[in-house]
Amino acid sequence: MIVTIANPKGGTGKTTLVRALSGTAAHAGNDVFLIDADSRANTMRWVTMSKQMNVWPERLEAESCLDPNRIYKMALERQHQGKVVFIDIEGTTNENLFAGLYCADIVLIP
Numbered sequence: 538m539i540v541t542i543a544n545p546k547g548g549t550g551k552t553t554l555v556r557a558l559s560g561t562a563a564h565a566g567n568d569v570f571l572i573d574a575d576s577r578a579n580t581m582r583w584v585t586m587s588k589q590m591n592v593w594p595e596r597l598e599a600e601s602c603l604d605p606n607r608i609y610k611m612a613l614e615r616q617h618q619g620k621v622v623f624i625d626i627e628g629t630t631n632e633n634l635f636a637g638l639y640c641a642d643i644v645l646i647p
């Protein structure tokens with residue numbers, strides 16, 4: 538399953554929702570893959586800090602990706618591997634937003 542969290546408006550709670558959902562899904566026993574498609578990389582900051590604090594869930598993998606074709610391809614590949622995929626989109630309208638929308642099973646718009 539691929540879940541994209543998107544809203545072209547800034548500061549609506551996308552990254553906060555991504556953190557809550559991906560962490561919860563991993564703690565529930567799913568293999569989770571998180572794609573940070575925001576050039577400001579707030580999600581990756583959370584990843585770094587959580588790893589430093591030793592609270593990063595074992596089943597959660599995260600990667601920054603700013604290329605729309607790669608976002609789409611990587612999401613489908615990880616889904617085929619049986620992972621739950623979350624995509625955190627930047628609060629603007631760009632090609633990464635469309636890549637996230639087109640590959641998703643579910644789009645959440647906070």
Ligand SMILES: Nc1ncnc2c1ncn2[C@@H]1O[C@H](COP(=O)(O)OP(=O)(O)OP(=O)(O)O)[C@@H](O)[C@H]1O
Pocket residue numbers: 546547548549550551552553554575579626627628629
């Ligand atoms: N560390 C923080 N301290 C205080 N407020 C915060 C912090 N992180 C986020 N916020 C606020 O919480 C709200 C939601 O932030 P969040 O980063 O989840 O939104 P977002 O939709 O991902 O934003 P963006 O479009 O910039 O990616 C925003 O109003 C933001 O200003």
Ligand SMILES: [Mg+2]
Pocket residue numbers: 551552553575579625626627628
């Ligand atoms: Mg964000």
